[in-house]
Amino acid sequence: MLKIIAIVLIVLVALVAGVLAYAATKPDTLRVQRATSIKAAPEKIVALINDFHSWGIWSPYEKKDPAMKRALSGAASGRGAIYEWDGNGNVGRGRMEILESSLDKITIKLDFIKPIEGHNTAEFTLEPDGDVTRVTWVMYGPSPYIGKLMSVFFNMDRMIGTDFEAGLANLKTAAER
Numbered sequence: 001m002l003k004i005i006a007i008v009l010i011v012l013v014a015l016v017a018g019v020l021a022y023a024a025t026k027p028d029t030l031r032v033q034r035a036t037s038i039k040a041a042p043e044k045i046v047a048l049i050n051d052f053h054s055w056g057i058w059s060p061y062e063k064k065d066p067a068m069k070r071a072l073s074g075a076a077s078g079r080g081a082i083y084e085w086d087g088n089g090n091v092g093r094g095r096m097e098i099l100e101s102s103l104d105k106i107t108i109k110l111d112f113i114k115p116i117e118g119h120n121t122a123e124f125t126l127e128p129d130g131d132v133t134r135v136t137w138v139m140y141g142p143s144p145y146i147g148k149l150m151s152v153f154f155n156m157d158r159m160i161g162t163d164f165e166a167g168l169a170n171l172k173t174a175a176e177r
Contacts, residue, residue: 024148028143030140032139042128050077052081064088082097
C-alpha cells in the first residue's frame with residue numbers, strides 16, 4: 001500500500017513539475033489584437049474612446065459589473081484622462097491613463113491591481129479609408145510567470161479577444177448612429 005502511495009505521489013510531483021516547467025517556456029510578452037471596420041469618421045470614433053465617460057456606451061467591461069465603483073480624474077478627455085475602477089472578480093481593480101491621443105492613435109497605460117497585478121499598454125489605431133475607418137484594439141505587455149502559468153490552462157488571446165470583439169461591435173454600433 002505504501003508503495004502505491006509513493007508511486008502516486010511521485011507521479012503527481014512529476015506532473016506538477018512538468019506543468020511548471022512548461023509554463024516557463026511560454027512567451028515573455030502578451031499581445032491580444034482585434035480589429036473592425038466602422039462606417040464613421042475617425043473624429044466620431046476617437047470621441048468615444050478618448051472620453052472615459054463614454055466607455056459605458058461601448059466597453060464590454062462596463063457590463064461585467066454594473067455595480068463597479070468608478071473614479072474619473074485628470075483631463076476631461078484625451079491625454080491625461082484617468083479612469084480607476086474597483087469591481088467584482090470579473091473586472092477586478094485597476095487604473096487607466098491616456099498617454100497619447102490623436103485622430104489616428106490613442107495609447108493608454110493600463111495597470112491591473114486585482115485579481116492579479118499586471119502592467120500593459122492598450123492602443124486603438126484608426127485608419128480611414130473613404131467613409132470607413134479601420135479600428136484596431138491591441139493590448140500588450142510583459143507576461144510574468146503567473147501569466148505564463150495561467151496560459152497553460154486558459155487561452156488568454158481567446159478570453160481577452162472575445163471581450164475586444166464585443167467592445168468593437170459596441171463601438172461600431174455607437175459610432176454608426
